[in-house]
Amino acid sequence: MPSLLFYLFAAITLGFGLLVVTARNPVTSALSLAMSFVGLAALFIGLDAYFLGILQILVYAGAVMVLFLFIIMLLDIKAEEGKQLNLVPIIGGIALAAMLALQIAGVAGLFEGGKTAIDDAPIATQTALEAMGKDVLPTIRGDLEEGRLPDAKLMGVVLFRDYIFHLQAMGLLLLVGTVGVVVLSKRDDTPTTKAG
Amino acid sequence: MITLNHYLIVSGMLFALGLAGVVARRNIIIVFMCLEMMLSAANLALIGFSRFNITDGLPDYTAQSLVFFTITVAAAEVAVGLAIIVALFRAKQSVEVESVTRLQG
Numbered sequence: 001m002p003s004l005l006f007y008l009f010a011a012i013t014l015g016f017g018l019l020v021v022t023a024r025n026p027v028t029s030a031l032s033l034a035m036s037f038v039g040l041a042a043l044f045i046g047l048d049a050y051f052l053g054i055l056q057i058l059v060y061a062g063a064v065m066v067l068f069l070f071i072i073m074l075l076d077i078k079a080e081e082g083k084q085l086n087l088v089p090i091i092g093g094i095a096l097a098a099m100l101a102l103q104i105a106g107v108a109g110l111f112e113g114g115k116t117a118i119d120d121a122p123i124a125t126q127t128a129l130e131a132m133g134k135d136v137l138p139t140i141r142g143d144l145e146e147g148r149l150p151d152a153k154l155m156g157v158v159l160f161r162d163y164i165f166h167l168q169a170m171g172l173l174l175l176v177g178t179v180g181v182v183v184l185s186k187r188d189d190t191p192t193t194k195a196g
Numbered sequence: 197m198i199t200l201n202h203y204l205i206v207s208g209m210l211f212a213l214g215l216a217g218v219v220a221r222r223n224i225i226i227v228f229m230c231l232e233m234m235l236s237a238a239n240l241a242l243i244g245f246s247r248f249n250i251t252d253g254l255p256d257y258t259a260q261s262l263v264f265f266t267i268t269v270a271a272a273e274v275a276v277g278l279a280i281i282v283a284l285f286r287a288k289q290s291v292e293v294e295s296v297t298r299l300q301g
Contacts (some may be wrong), residue, residue: 006198010206017210017233021217026225033229040210040236047203047247048255052263056236059267064232064274071278072225075285086222093220097212104208114201116248127253149254158257159264170268177272184279187286 006046012039026072034065048123051152123149203244210237224284224291228277235270239263 016036023029037060044053108114125144129136132144137157143150159167210233217230246259281291288295 003198006202010202014206014209014213017213020226020229020233021213021221026223029226029229033233036233037236040240043203043206043240044243047243049243049247049260049263052239052243052260052267055264055267056239059271060232060236064271067274067278068225068229071282075282075291077223077225077291089222090220093216093218096219097216100215101209101212104212105205108201108204108208111201111204113248114204115199117197117199118247119197121248121250123250123255124253131252154254154257155260155264158261162258163261163265166265170265173269174272177275181275181279184276184283 006043009039009042009046012036013043026077027069030065030068030072033068034061037061037065048149049151050149051155125149200244200248204241207237207241207244210234210240222292222294224281224293227293228274228281232270232274235266239266242266 013036016032016039019032020029020036023032037056041053041056041061044056125147129141129144132141136144137153140150140153140157143153214230214232214234214237217233218227221227221230242259242263246256246263249256249259284296285291
């Protein structure tokens, strides 16, 4: 990824992220968050994680943000116009965030492995082809032979071969989540027979 | 030249922004959005490590499947969290964090 694109998308991600925190109107916050997630997805794609980049846009910028906007509009939340800011949490939040950012920057500065440039760690499809040997799906082999990175296919192999149990546990989690949402949002107005 | 540290610092700054929002904001929905931002910042760090840990010419797909699972959990978390917020709004007619103080003691 050219450096310019990295800085552009990092600026989009962080700039709109700042707008999420500072905007008074919740709708502005939600739309800025969607924009921030789009920038983040572009950073993912710059790191050759095409599948996760698309997934980030579909799930976060699409489904999750629509849900947020729907709830904001359903509850009809107004901007916090006339309210005074209470300074203690704001100063605390800024101080905490600044300390954390400084600490992460300090650790990253000392981290020798972090100094590898992205061009020094190239994706080598021929090496991958040789390392995989005979035991590789024909479709992945074809892509690697043509010098392309079969990102989604390799993800599929890892997910369905190595982490199949975890994937099924995720399915169960989503089912439990759905049932939980139904239970939580059910209005409790049915006349119940109370004991005593 | 873009190094792994660039990505880690962007990820750390995004996480710090989210943390500031969680501490400073009073609107529960915005607090919740900032939580999502922090989760995504962790995802960016994971994908960065995955890309720079080249084994046999390919990125580390174990890290990327962890990100996949994180995104799934985050989606489920958003659904349940927003349902809780709606239930809270029904009970208190407010989404300010100050309106929920029963456990404050």
